[in-house]
Amino acid sequence: MDLASHRFMSYFEPEQAAHLCQIAILESFVEETLVFEEGQEVDFLYLVLEGEVELSKRIDSNKYQTVAVAKPDDFIGELGVLDGEPRSARAVAGGGSTLAKIGREALIETLQFAKGSAVLQMFSFITKNLRDTTDQYVNQFVHKQKMVLLGEMVSTIIHDFKSPFTGIKLSSEMLKEMHPDQESQEWCELIQLQVQRMLGMAEEVLEFSRGNSVLNKKPVHLIQTLQQFLKLNRVYFDAAKVDLVIRVTEVIVEADENKILRVLQNLVGNAVEAFGGRGGRVEIAAWESEEWAEISIYDNGPGIPQSIKEKLFEPFVTYGKRTGTGLGTAIAKSIVDAHQGEITYESQDQQGTTFYIRLPKITS
Known part of the structure; x- marks a missing residue:
């Protein structure tokens, strides 16, 4: 100007x-x-x-x-x-x-x-700035206290749940030995995967509350990751009447596969909850561009409310969900950021939402 x-x-x-x-x-x-x-x-x-x-x-x-x-x-x-x-x-x-x-x-x-009016206008601006700065400082302080409490709560949950989770895992291993048929074997493996997944989710929330994301990077084939995601959520999608469509080409990224699964779970889980039990459609696509491995997640739900669009990736932002914590998209963004990636979205009222994720791809 x-x-x-x-x-x-x-x-x-x-x-x-x-x-x-x-x-x-x-x-x-x-x-x-x-x-x-x-x-x-x-x-x-x-x-x-x-x-x-x-x-x-x-x-x-x-x-x-x-x-x-x-x-x-x-x-x-x-x-x-x-x-x-x-x-x-x-x-x-x-x-x-x-x-x-x-x-x-x-x-x-x-x-x-x-003139006195000049001084008055300047002081009005200064007063507004002081008020805005004070509000921002208070909000940051409250946010920090929330994150401290969240970390303490999750630490307690992890400690208290490890024993019953270990019991569930051992029981599933015993059932696996007692029932060698293929169907029983698959269900027991799924139980063990879900137990490990729940512990991993709690650990990720703990990392998020501490402001760090520890990555165990390795070459990841996204087609295998998406197949694993479907396997872990098949029962969940059937119960929620959700039609999941996956379109993926051969894309390899240097990433922490468990954390990429967490991103998918958070974003797709939000979409399923937004359907409100009425069922819906989710489409996940993955492909390569010149510099990135691209992932899109589309749902035909009601869209993201205008009131939370600007703060969607901030912690504790939620809307209209009885069980929502407001951490799902914030954790997803922190994981994508830790991979030096990008996450954006488009959403229209009653026309659905699409999230776009970019991750650095492995070049040959």
């Missing part, structure tokens, strides 16, 4: 705004760049013209917590300019950003001769 049309300039008389535009220094950033550091002496006010600037607070020696993101038509660093105190946060400009900076002394001098 043009500097003269920035909201900050509208606070002043035309002559004052023109003077500020004249003394402002424009800076463009090709890549992510530190603008100022927390605790640094204040020298400039910054107006954001293009791109974004992330403001963060130091939480330990090497970690920062984002508290706000300034976008075009915002300005940053105003508190230090007004009170002369060191910077209260760190500012990092994203690649492609353009900022205009105005020296503190020149700005203070201009403010001394500005």
